[in-house]
Amino acid sequence: xxxxxxxxxxxxxxxxxxxxxxxxxxxxxxxxxxxxxxxxxxxxxxxxxxxxxxxxxxxxxxxxxxxxxxxxxxxxxxxxxxxxxxxxxxxxxxxxxxxxxxxxxxxxxxxxxxxxxxxxxxxxxxxxxxxxxxxxxxxxxxxxxxxxxxxxxxxxxxxxxxxxxxxxxxxxxxxxxxxxxxxxxxxxxxxxxxxxxxxxxxxxxxxxxxxxxxxxxxxxxxxxxxxxxxxxxxxxxxxxxxxxxxxxxxxxxxxxxxxxxxxxxxxxxxxxxxxxxxxxxxxxxxxxxxxxxxxxxxxxxxxxxxxxxxxxxxxxxxxxxxx
Ligand code: UFG
Numbered sequence: 001x002x003x004x005x006x007x008x009x010x011x012x013x014x015x016x017x018x019x020x021x022x023x024x025x026x027x028x029x030x031x032x033x034x035x036x037x038x039x040x041x042x043x044x045x046x047x048x049x050x051x052x053x054x055x056x057x058x059x060x061x062x063x064x065x066x067x068x069x070x071x072x073x074x075x076x077x078x079x080x081x082x083x084x085x086x087x088x089x090x091x092x093x094x095x096x097x098x099x100x101x102x103x104x105x106x107x108x109x110x111x112x113x114x115x116x117x118x119x120x121x122x123x124x125x126x127x128x129x130x131x132x133x134x135x136x137x138x139x140x141x142x143x144x145x146x147x148x149x150x151x152x153x154x155x156x157x158x159x160x161x162x163x164x165x166x167x168x169x170x171x172x173x174x175x176x177x178x179x180x181x182x183x184x185x186x187x188x189x190x191x192x193x194x195x196x197x198x199x200x201x202x203x204x205x206x207x208x209x210x211x212x213x214x215x216x217x218x219x220x221x222x223x224x225x226x227x228x229x230x231x232x233x234x235x236x237x238x239x240x241x242x243x244x245x246x247x248x249x250x251x252x253x254x255x256x257x258x259x260x261x262x263x264x265x266x267x268x269x270x271x272x273x274x275x276x277x278x279x280x281x282x283x284x285x286x287x288x289x290x291x292x293x294x295x296x297x298x299x300x301x302x303x304x305x306x307x308x309x310x311x312x313x314x315x316x317x318x319x320x321x322x323x
Contacts, residue, residue, distance in 0.1 A: 002026045004065045007073030009036025014178040018042045019228040028065035037321035052096035059103040069111040082141035083278040093144035105159045112163040113234050120146040128286035139278035164234040169220035169246030169285045173306040179313030181320030193314050196264035207275035216253035218282040220246035223300035233294040246285025247301045263307045
């Protein structure tokens with residue numbers, strides 16, 4: 001298929017583009033490079049530098065790409081930042097995203113695949129979390145993604161736009177070529193690995209008094225190559241709706257630090273800090289729906305295997321991407 005990928009220069013997008021190309025699809029990447037990196041775009045893809053705020057450019061790029069499917073990664077995605085600057089999240093993730101949605105309808109795109117998040121559930125009442133749980137976000141990031149999910153439902157009903165929305169748990173790991181490099185790094189695994197690389201003296205643990213066995217937050221880490229595979233499965237005709245993507249195993253912040261120590265062979269110093277605003281204590285997926293309906297099967301279900309791929313990439317790219 002001709003696939004138009006927004007945010008294809010970002011962390012998850014770059015690996016998905018690589019896997020789409022390996023599967024024989026023709027890919028156009030649309031990215032403003034505020035979060036992404038030009039060198040993270042697979043050279044086999046066409047690249048368009050552009051911002052989703054530019055309605056005409058989005059529409060033109062989509063038509064030029066003869067897009068049959070759109071995969072929409074481009075977004076701001078930091079829970080903590082969204083608590084400081086909610087407007088940034090609603091403007092980019094909702095208002096700018098709407099330009100893409102309208103352009104997709106006008107271009108008669110057959111399938112729209114959207115990057116949503118488990119942050120749409122808020123503090124879940126049941127664990128592990130399936131797709132039927134109430135969605136009550138506790139941060140503007142999760143709210144902005146939920147708003148987009150709702151727009152998708154209306155666009156399906158009123159314009160016939162078929163969609164798959166993936167609620168990602170915590171993306172982690174790397175492919176051989178592409179890995180995680182944010183200009184300001186706030187994510188746990190890359191920050192812990194910076195200590196192992198000798199680039200930071202210590203990592204921080206945000207909150208040690210959560211109602212979890214060791215007092216630190218629990219997350220479900222899912223390998224980005226496994227996430228990418230789900231997107232490829234979603235392009236097949238008839239696949240539609242909302243799907244959680246996670247492994248179903250939760251690991252605490254302290255367990256992640258220990259896994260990084262074992263994989264890197266380095267001791268990792270940490271300091272305890274207060275809680276970070278907007279963080280739910282525990283997020284673990286029940287992803288049975290994706291297993292059954294998409295025939296999705298993660299290849300990296302264990303945290304250590306995920307961390308090993310991240311460590312391998314960071315060792316080979318200690319400064320990340322150069323641009
Ligand atoms: N954490 C630390 N120290 C750090 C960084 C993070 O203790 O240096 C903690 C956080 O407080 C949280 C956990 O580690 O409890 C994971 O934090 P991340 O920042 O790595 O990831 P988040 O769970 O906050 O968010 C990520 C993505 C979101 C996505 C979400 C789904 O950034 O886009 O996963 O859970 F929605």
